[in-house]
Amino acid sequence: MIDTRTEQRGYEAYDTTFAAMRAFTDARTATTPNQLWMVEHPPVFTLGLGADSAHIIDAHDIPIVQTDRGGEVTYHGPGQAVIYLLFDLRRQAKKILPREFVNRIEQAVIDTLAAYNLNGERKPGAPGIYIAKGEHQGAKIAALGLKIRGNGCTYHGVSLNVAMDLQPFSWINPCGYAGLQTIDMKTLGVTTSLSEAQQLLTHHLHVQLTQP
Numbered sequence: 001m002i003d004t005r006t007e008q009r010g011y012e013a014y015d016t017t018f019a020a021m022r023a024f025t026d027a028r029t030a031t032t033p034n035q036l037w038m039v040e041h042p043p044v045f046t047l048g049l050g051a052d053s054a055h056i057i058d059a060h061d062i063p064i065v066q067t068d069r070g071g072e073v074t075y076h077g078p079g080q081a082v083i084y085l086l087f088d089l090r091r092q093a094k095k096i097l098p099r100e101f102v103n104r105i106e107q108a109v110i111d112t113l114a115a116y117n118l119n120g121e122r123k124p125g126a127p128g129i130y131i132a133k134g135e136h137q138g139a140k141i142a143a144l145g146l147k148i149r150g151n152g153c154t155y156h157g158v159s160l161n162v163a164m165d166l167q168p169f170s171w172i173n174p175c176g177y178a179g180l181q182t183i184d185m186k187t188l189g190v191t192t193s194l195s196e197a198q199q200l201l202t203h204h205l206h207v208q209l210t211q212p
Contacts, residue, residue, distance in 0.1 A: 003033040004087075004210055006202055014044040014065055014076060017084065021155040022068075024086055028153065034091075036205055037084040037157075038198045041076040045172060048072055048145055055173040062168060069156040071127065071145035072176035079164035079184070081198040083205060084157040089148070098148050101209075102127060105158050108204035109142045112160065115200060116190045128175065129160075131183060139183035140174060158205075161185065162197045 009017065017039055024035070045056060045064045048071035055073045056064060062075075076082060085105065089096045096104070106122055109129045113120040119132035120141065129142040142160045161184035169182040185192065 004036065004206060005033045006036045006038065006206070008198075009037055009039040011040045011042070011078075014041045014046065014063075017041070018065065018067060021084055021086060025149065025153050025155050028086075028088065030091075032088070034088060034209075035086040036202050037086065038202055039082050039084065040078060040080065040194060041082060043075070043077040043168060045073055045075055045168075052176065055176050056171070057173065058171045060168070060171055062171075067145075067147075067156070069145040069147045071143075072174075073172050074143045074145065074159070074175060075168045075172060076159060077164055077168060079162055079186075079194060081160045081162050081194060081201055082157065083159075083198070083201055085146070085154055085205070085209070087154045087209065088152055089154060090152040096209075098146075101148075101154070102144065102146070104208040105144060105205065106142075108201060108208045109158060109160060111204045111207075112197070112201045113141070113185075116185060116192065118185065118188055118190065126175065126177075131188070136181065136183050136188065139181040141183050141185070141188075143175065158201075160197060160201055162192065162194050 043062045051072045110120045120129040121132040127144045163186035174180045
């Protein structure tokens with residue numbers, strides 16, 4: 001089994017984490033353990049490599065950061081569990097292809113939501129997790145965006161909305177979709193701490209990503 005370590009980075013500016021992820025990946029060797037970084041960000045909009053800045057309707061003075069991940073525009077802010085995945089996919093006990101890696105990350109989110117009696121589901125062609133049933137069916141509760149270098153090393157990751165101010169999502173077209181509803185666990189009736197949700201998501205990511 002490949003060694004996978006967890007790091008709690010706390011409340012940290014997005015630029016700081018972004019630079020640290022790239023530096024970690026630049027410096028890693030054949031023996032560097034894979035890592036899961038837990039972090040909470042101050043308000044920020046981030047753009048993927050293919051993002052259209054026109055999807056930011058009105059930033060309201062929230063910083064905008066261009067990144068090197070895949071995907072479109074998204075929002076990070078207080079009350080959101082963000083987990084960054086710094087993995088070398090070639091070193092897994094059984095080599096994981098990018099599509100399977102994404103699938104396992106999404107399954108970890110689905111399993112986390114299930115622990116709170118929430119039903120999450122995938123949507124073909126739209127990475128992330130969406131509410132499967134009820135009044136808020138189709139609302140997005142988790143976003144996913146990765147950078148996978150040619151050498152198989154990954155960074156960026158997944159964000160789960162726990163208890164947020166959701167208004168900034170209305171100032172963008174989330175993930176490039178005009179009118180896409182976003183939701184958090186609190187709005188769906190779940191009372192939990194960000195720390196608890198982070199720990200549980202990290203646990204399920206560890207299970208999914210260290211299995212054969």
